[in-house]
Amino acid sequence: MLKVNSVRCQLATHRFEWSFRVPEGAFLAVTGGSGVGKSTLLNVLLGFQPIESGSVQWAGHDLSGLKVYERPFGVLFQKDNLFEHLSVEKNLALGLHPGAKLNGEQREQLWLAAERFQIQSILAEKAMRLSGGQQQRVALARVFLQNKPVLLLDEPFSSLDPMLRQEGLEWVSEMQKQQGTTVVMVTHHLDEIEPVVDSILEGVSSDCWKQYPAR
Amino acid sequence: MVWLSKLTTFTILLTLALAGVGLYLHPGYGYPWSDYFDAWFLKIVQFSIWQAFLSALFSVILAIPFAVVYASKPFTGQWLLKGLLNLFFIMPVLTVILGVVTAYSDFIDVFSLQGILLAHLYLNVPYAVRIFWQRLSFVSQTHLNVAQTLHLSTWRSFWWIKRPVLVSALRPVFVLVFLLCFSSFTVVLSLGGGPANTNLEVAIFQALKFDFDPKAGAIYAAVHGILAMSIMLLLGRREHFGMEINRAQAQRATVPTKMQFLAIATLVVVLVYPLLTLLAHAFSAPFTGSERLWRGIITSLLLALGSGLFATLLATLRSLDTSQHRLLRFLDFGLMVLPVMVISTGLFLFALKLNIAFKATIPLIIWLNGLMAMPIVLGPLTSRVQAYRESYSRLADTLAMSDWSKVRYVYLPAAAHLLPWSLMLAMVLSVGDLGVAALIGSAQFVTLPILIYQAMGSYQMVLASQLTLLLLLMCVIFLLIAEWFGDRTLRRH
Amino acid sequence: MTSLRFKCILLAGFIGVANADDLTIYTYESFTSEWGPGPVLEEKFEAVCECDVRFVGLEDGVALLNRLRLEGSQTEADIILGLDDGLVAEATQLNLLAEHGLSLSGLSLPYSWKDRYFVPYDYGHFAFVYDDTRVSQVPSSLRELVETSDVSIIYQDPRVSTVGQGLMLWIKSVYGANSGDAWTKLQKKTVTVTPGWSEAYALFQEGKSDMVLSYATSPAYHLTWEDTDKYKAAEFSEGHYVQIEVAAALASSENLTLARSFLGFLVSQEAQDVFAGTNWMWPVLPGAEKPEAFGQLIAPETLYFRSEDVAAQRRDWIKEWRNAASQ
DSSP, rough: OOEEEEEEETTTOOOOOOEEEEEEEEEEEEEESTTTTTHHHHHHHHTTTTSSEEEEEEETOOOOTTTTGGGEEEESSSSOSSSSSSSSHHHHHHHTTTTTTOOOOHOOOOOOHHTTTGGGTTSBBBBGGSSHHHHHHHHHHHHHHOOOEEEEEEEETTTTOHHHHHHHHHHHHHEEEEEOOEEEEEOOOOOHHHOOSOOOEEETTEEEEEEEEOO | OHHHHHHHHHHHHHHHHHHHHHHTTTTTTOOOOOGGGGGGHHHHHHHHHHHHHHHHHHHHHHHHHHHHHHHHHBBHHHHHHHHHHHHHHOHHHHOOOOOOHHHHOOOOTTSSHHHHHHHHHHHHHHHHHHHHHHHHHOOOOOHHHHHHHHTTOOOHHIIIHHHHHHHHHHHHHHHHHHHHHHHHOOOHHHHHOOSOOOOOOHHHHHHHHHHHHHHHHHHHHHHHHHHHHHHHHOOOOOOOHHHHHOOOOOOOOEEEEEEHHHOOOHHHHHHHHHHHHHHHHHTOOOOOOOHHHHHHHHHHHHHHHHHHHHHHHHHHHHOOOOOHHHHHHHOOOHHHHHHHHHHHHHHHHHHTTTTTTTTTTHHHHHHHHHHHHHHHHHHHHHHHHHHHHHHHHHHHTTTTTTTHIIIIIHHHHHHHHHHHHHHHHHHHHHOOHHHHHHHHTTTTOOOOOHHHHHHHTTHHHHHHHHHHHHHHHHHHHHHHHHHHHHHHHOOOO | OOOHHHHHHHHHHHHHOTTTTEEEEEEEEHSSSSSHHHHHHHHHHHHHHHHHEEEEEEEEHHHHHHHHHHGGGOOOEEEEEEGGGGGGHHHHTTTTTTOOOOOTTTTTOOOOOOSOOEEEEEEEEEEEETTTTTOOOOSSSHHHHTTTOOOEEEEEEEEHHHHHHHHHHHHHHGGGGGGGHHHHHTTEEEEESSHHHHHHHHHHHHOOSSSEEEEETTTHIIIIIOOOOOOEEETTOEEEEEEEEEEEEEOSSSHHHHHHHHHHHHHHHHHHHHHHTTTTTTEETTOOOGGGGGGGGOOOOOOOOHHHHHHHHHHHHHHHHOOOOOT
């Protein structure tokens, strides 16, 4: 269970406050108007944004004081999810080892993930050369390899066309079902993802958030 | 990793410290302090300021009309004009000096304040045009379209939209040109140098070379530093103007308007004229090489390569340093304002104390020239690394990448494709050095610029022109190599 | 072959190979020019010594002294040649010199010479040289030049050049405590102050000034080589400041014996025959060869200061000049 208990923070003149829960293996959609604090919420979860009070807990453990990579989150940001100047293979390897130095077993893992996301043929390419759809699959493959229990997504597919967005969503939802990954996804397109969502967190204003189950 | 990126700052501090020790332990005479503040001193301070003020004033006044016309709309082949303007900024100062001498000595007395101003204009007007032009091209087309719908005349739309842009660039350009001319050494030494036309930087050189009085050198240096810094503080923040090559300009360019054509032709003719007279001079007699000459050329190439590598290394390390503390930034760019002569002398005197001064000539020159070129190549590198850091630092954190891993996979690749360009730029900046080599080298030590200065000193203008042409050729080759590398990396991406 | 040559150049340039039979001589620029005495002396001495003489030309005499001061005992030079009598005391104070051990009794000089370190090899009086066809109102005294005459002049920087220093001492010996005023007046007639003699003389010949500071012997050059008597030295009634050019061996030299034998060579008949016709100065050996034109030169009265006095006050005098000349 991911528990967010009365977390408060202040950014410029905005006061934020969140309280919600996400059971293990569930899919939470975060939505609301711009400026309401969707991205800020992800920054809080990751520890990039310090909080004033409240707590974030995962599986009963308080996350405060943990470094971003010690937290249980794999992340896809709005952009810059791949090191564009590096090859696909290096990008994936960095998901397994922070110095991209892999042992035999990890290499095997990498290869399997490439197969799964259908990117075996482009492993040697520089990331900047890939199409939008390919980049999306590589980024997904990397978070898959990181194998974190919770996947945070900050509108990661928003710049893609609806077809590709749909494809991305399917990959995510597959990971959720097969690996039991908990998913927290910020989105502007609630209608598109509603079928796979378990519950919705909607920001009415920065300090007023409502959580309700999906239809 | 963190300590490695501090190495540059450490090198700068070490240099300053050693130079200080060297000056302190100097073997020269000393006289009472009050002895140094005489009429002559006042005169050179006054001359330094006046000369720099006039240079900056005229540069700005001349540059603005050209920039306004050029920026009125993008035109085909503007990259060529921009290239020419950039070339004048990094071209060896000696080339400009000799060009001015050969082109104008029949009309005016070039060995005077007029000559100094003329050379300074040649060095700085192109740069000022470049900056104003760049600033003006940031003016949004939408604003100009709005102005049209409001039925504003050309003049009015200039007044309301472009004038504020120009005004905001005015002060930083003025200050920068002022500082560059205030610290001008080679120009003032070659075209002034007599007791009446001497600035602080030349006075430092003369105090050390003619009077052998390091204390005088130190005093002039301190005054120079204090004045330069007060001017910086008084007249404004240091703005950083990058010299990054900007290839990707996808604006629609069309044939230049009549007005633009006129402005381009005028500036190109004026800029190229001294180079052509230099060329004519150089080819007026056959070139006879000598062993001394070849030695000078090889030494110059070696020094340029060494300084270039050192500058690039320092700049790369510095760009990796996350610390943007004001003091550190000040230290980086302070090198541009501090008199090179003083640091050179301090180090040289220190080396004399260690009995290695004439064995370590080449490393010393590489050290100093590398350090001087560092701030200029640092700008583009830092902004590149900074851009990558902004894009990727969060991602790198979520991947638990160590500092070393970040450098290896993120920042170094970011810097990598600028490195050949930085190296070549630093080489161009170092190959024309006269001051440091002239001060530090033993009597037999020759570099190409020293040979040029000696030829000029004995009024052998033809030989001087030929050598200068050679120097220019070397720079052009470096720049072409840089372009080639730049293109190649661009194509690879 | 070329690559081998390049390697040699590299080696010579960077390691500074000190061959045991090399004699390195620091001197001023014009001494080593192809018309100067340097090449002839080099050839003549190399023929007898089986060594390699290397002249290193520096701007001018005073610069030589400063170079020596800067390099100290680390200098590569075996001999320093081209200082003048005014700088002898200052150079001796550096404690870098070796005694010459020569007897100089047979020499003829404007005043008697007994220095243990320096060997004089030629001398001449400073004078303002003018073009007879262009200047009609030639001043007949230094005071006239400074105060009433309206000719334009070019002279050399006394901080660098021994010729410029000569004018400084000349003015001092005529004006004494009023030299500052004299400089201020002279400044109005000065076209430019050059670092060395060569530059000044070149500018004068291009017609940039009416007169140039040079030597009373300079017209001999034009008489001999250009067969013209239009260049003349103006004779001043107060007398002319004299310059004796000198050389000394350095104690740090690895070839001290060779260096001393070169000093001896300098005052030998063979070398002395060279100076008048190449350096255009009076040789110190009375019987040395001189071009015929030396017979037509002016023979001015001699003015000079003791070298110790120059050493003690040179800096103050230079400051005096500098303050006046920069206005």
